[in-house]
Amino acid sequence: MNAIEVENLTCAYGDKTILKDVSFSVKEREILFIIGGSGCGKSTLLRCMIGLLAPKSGEIRYFEKSFLNASEEEQRHILKSFGVLYQSNALWSSMTIAENIALPLEQYTTHTKTEIAEKVALKLEQVGLPGVQELYPRELSGGMKKRAALARALALDPKIVFFDEPTSGLDPVTARGMDDLILEVSKTFGTTMVIVSHELASIFSLAHRVILLDGEVQGIIAEGSPEKLAAERNDKRVANFFTNRKSNINPASFWGQCSNFKF
């Protein structure tokens, strides 16, 4: 069964169209990576999929139920099966970590206080962050915040988790730790995952399938397993993404390009 089906989705901010007629689907238990250059609309696509941005047209279905045309009750039910890890963590800064993780539980379950506290401890244990319940988000390091945010995203045992750049701003070691964590969650719970990321290392170690967005086309230009995309030679844009990345940040060539600017 398809966990997610996106059909001819068009997303826009006001008059500014970002994505046009995007269609793809995600199978249950699949880990899908959405990649593409900065500003091509990856976060925008995610915002559409989790209902933060109303699309101009198109349809999104979760487990074969329409999300956009759902009644309020159905929509609540679908929202409950989501977990989202935001690009900037989005931990509520005025609440402790325990309160952060407890809020989804209070909102959607009828657990008692002690049950919730147990569940919070369990989730923190799962992400390798035991005993931070009483700390505030500002008292955690970047990597710890990501983990805490993941614990919150997993609080309701979601069927689908969305990640917006889960490893951005982390050092390579911590980033690989995050990857391992994602893989473990996926294996243990069979969670479907949609991950926006730039990191080749994450893509190769996690992705079942990758879709590549492009800002000019305003849509998907390539789709397939990471190995297939990496072997692609004909399409320059795809090859660029997978092979040419190092030379893009080569300082010599950067300053070389800069000197080409004319007054």
Place this chain on the structure above:
Amino acid sequence: MTTNQTSIAVSSASAKAPKEKKPLRLFLGENVLQYLQSSKQTLAFIGSVTLSTFRFKKFRWMDWFVQMQQCWQSSIFIVSLISFLVGVILAFQSAIQLRQYGAGIFVADLVGLAVVREMGPMMAAIVVAGGTGAGFAAALGNMRINEEIDALETLGISSIDFLVLPRLLAVTIMMPILTLYANLMGILGGLFVSSTLLSIPAMAYWIETQNRVGVTDVSIGIIKSFFFGIMIALTGCWRGMQCSRDTTGVGVATSSAVVTSIMLIVLGDALFAVIYNALGI
């Protein structure tokens, strides 16, 4: 290297320069449309706050309490100082005139009425707008940028129930209290000047004030301050929620919250003056 950097800056600036000049009617039309659009959004915000007030769900008592505390803490000292000085200034100005007629004692009437009906509520409101209102805009703006508000919405929790309502109620309750306090400080300012400059006994000044300033006068100010509180909290929260995601977002939100609330306070005050005048109180 520096020349390279400047060349980048110059070239990117010149790339933007050749902007097509719009005809005036287009410019005006677009601005009017934009204005209507933003008024619609503002009205929608006020509408959903009203609905949320009647629904009264998910109210965070702790947050409400903390906001009241912060409002008190950040305003009380400045409110005291400013109101006292306003009382002093009013007394000074009137004393110079009234002394010529040997009517020095009427300074008490003048200062008392002016402070209780106008200056107390106004000064308290302006201080709260600059402190607490701006703080709301900054806090909610940061939450917007940090995607905290998005995280609430995807959980199906209304950010208005959760964030705006506690702040709104906190300020609406604190404003009348701070106003009462500002009134007292203003009257004390007047008392200070007239007992030193005009050598009117403090007791006489106090009794004169009591005789002249009635419960109606005080209530008029308090009712106003209640509305000022609503305006300040709504403006601060709304500007914060509207905050754009770029680096200047929070700064713009904060300063526009202060400017808008002060404008609304003064406009509101004028409106109240007209209404009270029509009612003859």
